[in-house]
Amino acid sequence: MSIKAKFRFQTCRGFDSMPALHPVRPADERDLIDAITQAAERGQSLQVLGGGSKAAIGAPTDARRLDMTGFCGVVDYDPPELVLTVRPGTPLSEVKAVVASANQMLAFDPFDHGAIFGVGGGAATIGGVVAAGVSGSQRLSCGAARDHLLGFRAVSGRGEAFIAGGKVVKNVTGYDLPKLAAGSWGRLFALTEITLKVLPRPQMAATYVIAGQTPEQAVKAMALAVGSRAEVAAAAYRPASRTDLSLTALRLQGFAPSVTARGAMLTAVLSGYGNVDVLAEGEADAFWQNLHTLGSLGGDRPLWRVNVPPSHGPQIVRSVQTAVADWMFDWAGGLVWLATDADHKFVRDAAASCGGHAILVRAPETVRKDVPAFQPLSAGVAALEARVRQAFDPKGVFATGRF
Amino acid sequence: MSLKMPVPDEAVLARRNDIVAALRKIVPGEGTIDDAERLRAYESDGLTAYRQPPMVVVLPETTEQVSAVLAWCYANRVKAVPRGSGTSLSGGALPLADGVLLGLSKFKRVLHIDYDDCIAVVQPGVTNLAITHAVEGRGFYYAPDPSSQIACSIGGNVAENSGGVHCLKYGLTTNNVLGCEIVMMDGEILRLGGSQLDPAGLDLLGIVVGSEGLLGVVTEVTVRIRPKPEMARALLIGFSSVESAGKCVADVIAAGIIPAGMEMMDRLAIHAAEAFVHVGYPLDVEALLIVELDGVAAECDFLVGEVQRIAQANGAVSLRISADDAERNAIWAGRKAAFPAVGRLAPDYYCMDGTIPRRRLPEVLERMKMLSQHYGLGVANVFHAGDGNLHPLILYDANRPGELDRAEAFGSDILRFCVEVGGVLTGEHGVGVEKRDLMPVMFSEVDLQQQQRVKCAFDPELLLNPGKVFPKLHRCAELGRVHVHQGKVPFPDLPRF
Numbered sequence: 047m048s049i050k051a052k053f054r055f056q057t058c059r060g061f062d063s064m065p066a067l068h069p070v071r072p073a074d075e076r077d078l079i080d081a082i083t084q085a086a087e088r089g090q091s092l093q094v095l096g097g098g099s100k101a102a103i104g105a106p107t108d109a110r111r112l113d114m115t116g117f118c119g120v121v122d123y124d125p126p127e128l129v130l131t132v133r134p135g136t137p138l139s140e141v142k143a144v145v146a147s148a149n150q151m152l153a154f155d156p157f158d159h160g161a162i163f164g165v166g167g168g169a170a171t172i173g174g175v176v177a178a179g180v181s182g183s184q185r186l187s188c189g190a191a192r193d194h195l196l197g198f199r200a201v202s203g204r205g206e207a208f209i210a211g212g213k214v215v216k217n218v219t220g221y222d223l224p225k226l227a228a229g230s231w232g233r234l235f236a237l238t239e240i241t242l243k244v245l246p247r248p249q250m251a252a253t254y255v256i257a258g259q260t261p262e263q264a265v266k267a268m269a270l271a272v273g274s275r276a277e278v279a280a281a282a283y284r285p286a287s288r289t290d291l292s293l294t295a296l297r298l299q300g301f302a303p304s305v306t307a308r309g310a311m312l313t314a315v316l317s318g319y320g321n322v323d324v325l326a327e328g329e330a331d332a333f334w335q336n337l338h339t340l341g342s343l344g345g346d347r348p349l350w351r352v353n354v355p356p357s358h359g360p361q362i363v364r365s366v367q368t369a370v371a372d373w374m375f376d377w378a379g380g381l382v383w384l385a386t387d388a389d390h391k392f393v394r395d396a397a398a399s400c401g402g403h404a405i406l407v408r409a410p411e412t413v414r415k416d417v418p419a420f421q422p423l424s425a426g427v428a429a430l431e432a433r434v435r436q437a438f439d440p441k442g443v444f445a446t447g448r449f
Numbered sequence: 450m451s452l453k454m455p456v457p458d459e460a461v462l463a464r465r466n467d468i469v470a471a472l473r474k475i476v477p478g479e480g481t482i483d484d485a486e487r488l489r490a491y492e493s494d495g496l497t498a499y500r501q502p503p504m505v506v507v508l509p510e511t512t513e514q515v516s517a518v519l520a521w522c523y524a525n526r527v528k529a530v531p532r533g534s535g536t537s538l539s540g541g542a543l544p545l546a547d548g549v550l551l552g553l554s555k556f557k558r559v560l561h562i563d564y565d566d567c568i569a570v571v572q573p574g575v576t577n578l579a580i581t582h583a584v585e586g587r588g589f590y591y592a593p594d595p596s597s598q599i600a601c602s603i604g605g606n607v608a609e610n611s612g613g614v615h616c617l618k619y620g621l622t623t624n625n626v627l628g629c630e631i632v633m634m635d636g637e638i639l640r641l642g643g644s645q646l647d648p649a650g651l652d653l654l655g656i657v658v659g660s661e662g663l664l665g666v667v668t669e670v671t672v673r674i675r676p677k678p679e680m681a682r683a684l685l686i687g688f689s690s691v692e693s694a695g696k697c698v699a700d701v702i703a704a705g706i707i708p709a710g711m712e713m714m715d716r717l718a719i720h721a722a723e724a725f726v727h728v729g730y731p732l733d734v735e736a737l738l739i740v741e742l743d744g745v746a747a748e749c750d751f752l753v754g755e756v757q758r759i760a761q762a763n764g765a766v767s768l769r770i771s772a773d774d775a776e777r778n779a780i781w782a783g784r785k786a787a788f789p790a791v792g793r794l795a796p797d798y799y800c801m802d803g804t805i806p807r808r809r810l811p812e813v814l815e816r817m818k819m820l821s822q823h824y825g826l827g828v829a830n831v832f833h834a835g836d837g838n839l840h841p842l843i844l845y846d847a848n849r850p851g852e853l854d855r856a857e858a859f860g861s862d863i864l865r866f867c868v869e870v871g872g873v874l875t876g877e878h879g880v881g882v883e884k885r886d887l888m889p890v891m892f893s894e895v896d897l898q899q900q901q902r903v904k905c906a907f908d909p910e911l912l913l914n915p916g917k918v919f920p921k922l923h924r925c926a927e928l929g930r931v932h933v934h935q936g937k938v939p940f941p942d943l944p945r946f
Contacts (some may be wrong), residue, residue, distance in 0.1 A: 059458050109721040127700035127806050127837075149705060171569040185646060192652055193624045210894045212873040215617070215802045218659050219874045219884075219891055220609045221900045222623060225655020246705035273589070274680045275745060301705075306939040311745065348604065350889030355644040360900070380566075403649035421649050430906065431651050437902035440929065448751045 058136065060120035061310050068249020069095075069111035073209055081112065082236065083205035094232030094448045095173030096135055099160045102179055104231070104411040104419040104448035108412050114173055115236050125150055128215055129196065130244050134237040141172045149289050154191045155182030161339035162349065164407060173237050176442040179229030183280035183297070183337050187273070187376045192228035194243045200227070203439025215239045226434070231449055234438040248299035251279070254312055254328035256320040257291040259283070261360040261375070264294040267319040268378040269356060271296050282337055283375040285363075295325065295333055334442045336374075343372045343385040350393055350407040354402030356380035365396040372403040390417045398420060419449055450566030452882055454501065455916045459546035461527060462504070466667060468527060469505050472549065475517045480555075489531070490595070491550050491630035495597070496540040496883055498799075498853060503530065503544030503697075503736035508611040510555045512616060512638060512668040519666065520636025528912050529634070531662040533573060533605030537596040537749060541609060541661045541917060544791040550588055551666060552868060553604050559583045560669070568644055570671045573604025580672060585680065589674040592619035595877070604667050610659030614710040614879035617835035619675070619745075621877070623658040631657060632671035633910040637688055656903060659881050662914040682753050683777040686760045687767035694736035697763040697811045698751040698834045701740065706752055710741040711835035712784050715814070718842070725790035725932060730783050730928025731767040738834065739784055741777070751882065769906035784831065788842065789901060791829045799856045803867030804876035807837045816866050825857040826852070838866070838876035865890050880918045888920050897921075902928050 072078035076385060085092050092112040095101060115135040122131040125148035132141055138158055146153055158170035174180075181190040189310035197211030208222035226234060241315070256267060261283065268281040280297040284290075296312060298305050313322040325333065336342055343349060347370070352362050359379030363371070369388035374381065386393065390406065390413075397404040408416065425433060441443065455628075459469070473481040482488060488502040522529045528548035535542050544550045552771055559580070563569075564587055569580055577598040580591040594613035594851050595601055597928035601611065606622045607629065619625070628642030642654035657664050688694040694713055702707065714722065723730040730737060738760075742752040760768055771777035791840075792798050798920045799849045805813055814830065821828045827844040841863055845856040864884065868891050874884045888897060898921060905925035906913070915922055 124806070124808065126703045126806065128702065129806070144494075173922050179647065179652075181647075189620065189624055190647065192655055193620065203897060206895050206899070208899045209892070210896065210900070212804070212891075214806055214837055214872050214876075215875040216612060216621070216804050216833070216838045217873040218621070218877055218879055220880065220888065220897075221903055222610065223656065223900065223903070225652045226903075228655075230650050233651075246702070246707065248551045249705065252534065264788075266565075273564055273567060273676055275676050277676075277744065301748060303751040304745060307745045307747035307872040321696045347515075353649075355563070355568070355648045357563070358567045367784065376648060401643050402645045421651050422530055423579065424640070426637055427653070430633075430639065430653060433906035434653065434656075434903060436653060438899070 048055065057116070062193060064252050069113045071113040071116050073116045075201065078201050078236060078238065079205050079207060082201055082203065082443055085110070085201065085443045086205060089441070090443070091446045093448060094177070094236045094444065094445055096174030097137065097162070097169030099158055099169040100174060101164070103407055107448045108448040109446035109448070115234060117173070120144055121239060124127060128244055129213055129241060131239060131241045132172055134171060134240055136172050136174070137168065138170040138172050138175055139168055144448065148245065149247050150244045151247040152242065153184060153188035154194050155184035155188070156180045156191065157182050157338035161341070162205045173240060177232055177237065183282060183334055183376050186281060186380070187250050187277070188245070189278045190228070191335055193242060195224040195228045196243050197241040197414060198227050198237050199239040200225055200237045200386035202235045203443040204441050207238070211241065211409065233435055233444050233449060235444070239258055250299050250305055251299035251330070252305050252309055253333065254296045254298065254309060254322050254323040254425050255325050256316065256322055259292055259294050261285065261363055263319065264292070264375065265357060265359050265379040267294055267316055268296065270315055272378050274311065276308040276315065278312070279359065280334065281378040282333070283379070284333070284336070284342065287372065293333070297330070297334065301321070309369055332378045337376050340383055343383060345372070345385060347372070347385040347387050348388065348390070348409070348413060349406050350384040350391070351405040351406045352382040352383065352384055352397050352402060353404070354380060354397060354400040358367060358402065361400055362396050366393065394421055409445055452499070452544070452886060454545065454882070458547070461547040465504055468525070468549070471607050472505060472518060476507045476509050476514050482508070491535070491544055494532070494535040494537040494540060494542040496881065499540050499882060500544050500614050501544050501546055503550035504547055506550045506552055508789060512632065512898070514634045515666055515668055516550070516638055517637040518549070518551060519632055519634055519782040522912060523635045523910065526910065526912065528915055530914050531608070531666045533602035534576065535603065536601040537609060537881060538802070539875065539879040539880060539883040541879050541881040543917075545916065553666070554601065555597065556604070556668065564589065565589050566644060566685055566876050568671055569601055569674050570669065572868060573607070573670060574602050574665050574730045575603050577603055577606055577903055584674050585677065585773055586679055587607060590677045591625070593622050593625055597653060599705070599838055603670050603672065607658050607667050607670055608660065608662045609879045612838070614712060616831060617711065617833070618707050618709050623655065625673050626658055627673060628653065628671035628749045629654060629667050631655065631665040631667050633665050634910065634913045642671065643701055645653070647741060656719060660781065661881060661918050662729065662855065663904055663918060664913070673903050678709070678743035679745045680749055681741055682749045683739055683741045683771045684753060684756055685730070685769040685778045685780045686738040686740065686765045686888045687731040687738045688738065688764065689734060689766050689816055691736045693763045693813050694738050695807060695834075696769070697760050697765070700759045700763060700786045702835070706755060707742040707831060708740050708756070708835060710739065711833070713737065713832040713834040714741040714784065714787060715830040718774070718787050718831050721790040721794055722787050725793060728779045728783045734766055739780055761782055790934070791842045791844070794829070794845040795827065796848065799845065799860055801841045801843065801860045801863055802875045802878040803864045803872055804836065804838045805867050805870050805872035807834070809870040809872070812872060813839070813866060814936050817863060820859055820862050824855050826859055828859070833876070836876070837872065861887060882917055886920045896922065898928055905929070
């Protein structure tokens with residue numbers, strides 16, 4: 047009962063438009079195996095890319111590009127099974143449209159990084175957002191890419207095609223390699239097919255806001271809301287600007303009678319924290335969209351994604367107060383988007399002191415050359431990570447120096 | 450029984466007294482057990498068809514002791530099998546005759562609870578239900594609820610990636626764990642994940658969860674806790690065919706509803722359960738569906754109406770809606786007693802655990818009927834209908850020669866068919882020893898070798914819980930060196946050692 051036949055995938059790029067020789071763009075798994083095997087034999091490395099929307103993350107590399115956009119299209123989608131199997135080069139926008147047509151969603155809320163790098167949108171692929179572990183505001187309540195990747199097919203650095211996981215929503219057969227795939231950034235293998243769990247799209251959403259809170263008050267209020275029975279789907283905070291008061295926003299979603307009842311509950315729970323208002327739909331959309339485009343953190347200051355336990359969010363922004371900084375909280379304070387000139391050591395120490403870590407998302411090449419994208423791991427964990435990488439890629443085909 | 454465990458190493462068995470003495474230096478007194486009588490208590494887990502007393506049991510109380518025990522075993526090439534509460538249904542904690550059984554039962558403390566960050570930090574021996582007990586005073590709970598939750602430990606849940614009846618909505622263990630402290634086979638102590646949502650590097654925690662005790666020994670776990678839903682209501686719906694019950698399940702999900710739980714029972718299971726607990730299950734139906742909805746009252750009321758409408762549209766022949774928690778518990782009582790109830794129909798039963806795409810349910814049940822006749826053994830079905838996780842219960846009598854073997858063959862055929870229709874060998878019980886030899890049904894040799902290379906990254910000497918999960922354990926050196934390309938081994942005539 048697959049409905050794949052309904053979709054034509056006009057956005058899958060044809061092979062007649064194949065660019066110059068430098069990037070390799072396999073058309074099928076056979077090509078991909080050849081490309082990887084050849085690279086291994088020649089001691090070359092390959093950087094796995096989808097649409098390239100996140101190509102400016104990580105250290106600059108001259109590794110040959112392995113363009114995966116040839117792996118495109120939905121393989122199987124049966125909405126009542128809550129399972130979608132898709133090729134990784136399929137544009138994210140296309141996948142979102144397909145699941146939306148069945149009133150479903152990618153619950154981990156992936157988004158296109160194009161806007162963050164000022165290169166427009168539409169380039170991101172589903173394989174790219176999964177491999178980068180990109181999860182949006184809804185990650186707070188629905189989980190991350192790693193929680194929704196059920197299975198995959200891939201070609202390892204050994205040039206071997208293999209599968210892992212499954213194509214059903216509940217499975218514990220063998221090691222959960224999909225967890226490694228999500229957030230692997232192309233360092234282990236090249237995905238050729240991915241199976242995702244999809245969920246029903248909420249019938250409605252409403253965003254409740256409190257204006258004028260300090261970061262500390264906001265994080266307290268968000269913790270209270272998240273810990274209440276109002277079932278908060280997303281919780282974020284935009285600090286005050288020259289023209290606007292700060293805004294603490296809590297999104298409720300689901301069936302209409304439920305959202306209404308939970309809205310009243312939320313208003314009561316937060317009564318001690320200020321006036322709770324409902325944001326108009328357009329404003330609400332703009333607020334949450336801004337957490338994907340980060341338009342309000344514009345400029346060319348280095349941009350960090352700081353992961354901490356939610357209650358520590360304010361400590362991060364207080365510690366960079368001496369530097370010029372723009373920032374926002376998502377995930378109830380657990381994710382701090384931070385645009386700052388502060389020294390990288392300073393940001394990373396601040397994250398580490400809260401038990402978290404900081405990812406350098408956007409910075410000039412001169413900075414990225416020296417400052418790694420990921421927070422350095424403890425020696426033991428770093429050694430284990432290296433051994434796990436070797437298990438998939440003994441010759442370092444995917445070790446491009448980018449991460 | 451067809452399943453063979455690795456042949457015990459005579460040289461290790463000959464050193465038993467020295468090994469016990471060395472371990473006793475690390476974990477003194479009662480913490481090291483070597484007398485035959487007391488070892489027998491550890492000879493099996495929830496998969497009782499397999500029994501093997503361990504060489505010695507150690508019950509450390511600190512991470513440092515766990516580390517010292519494993520480091521000593523590593524240095525002396527002695528195998529180790531970790532064990533939580535011993536409730537695994539797949540033999541994950543089955544001891545080895547030449548191995549140390551490392552019990553984590555003394556790690557019983559809840560270390561830290563942070564309600565603002567919605568986390569609890571606990572030791573691995575804390576039971577699943579004890580986490581909920583520790584936080585329920587503040588209106589929180591720990592969501593994964595395997596049926597053994599009163600006894601099973603969170604460490605075991607991490608090893609097995611345990612589920613439960615509510616995991617369609619709330620996820621398995623892996624979706625509810627943020628971090629852990631793990632001791633590697635060589636004694637090294639590492640922290641994976643943390644108290645924040647996203648990991649700093651590769652999601653190594655993600656592969657440790659569900660690794661069935663083959664990658665490391667977990668000594669501390671950070672879990673996410675959630676606010677307990679305001680209320681829950683259940684519907685008990687009877688259908689005159691399995692097909693219409695299955696269609697109802699698909700329609701509920703297509704309507705955008707993810708119930709907290711959605712369970713199905715077939716005729717034999719319904720009758721067995723009713724005869725056992727007398728909760729008023731209808732006996733003139735072919736399939737019974739329990740749909741539980743939770744959340745705020747307004748949501749429960751609304752969704753009960755929606756599910757009722759969908760059930761009626763699918764020709765429900767009986768429908769009961771819980772008015773209060775007592776009635777809801779009564780509706781669940783039959784389902785929760787289904788295993789022991791079916792157990793009364795025959796001296797023994799064997800519980801299977803495949804998952805299938807739900808749309809294939811009718812043909813899978815049809816195949817089970819045929820197999821049941823072929824093997825001359827009865828089968829009752831309870832089914833986590835929401836996520837397609839089947840629990841066929843095969844009835845047999847272990848005292849009749851050959852019947853256990855027949856039951857196992859029947860079970861294997863069911864699981865093979867699950868894979869054939871696009872499903873998997875195990876939805877929540879794990880591979881362990883039970884499904885180990887079926888792994889090639891689902892995975893090619895290349896797939897399995899890739900998983901084993903991950904094992905090698907954690908445990909290069911293959912000393913931690915060997916004999917589980919993988920049908921054939923390749924030496925890590927062999928996996929690392931020989932490059933099998935497209936099935937062609939280079940220089941196939943050369944002997945390799």
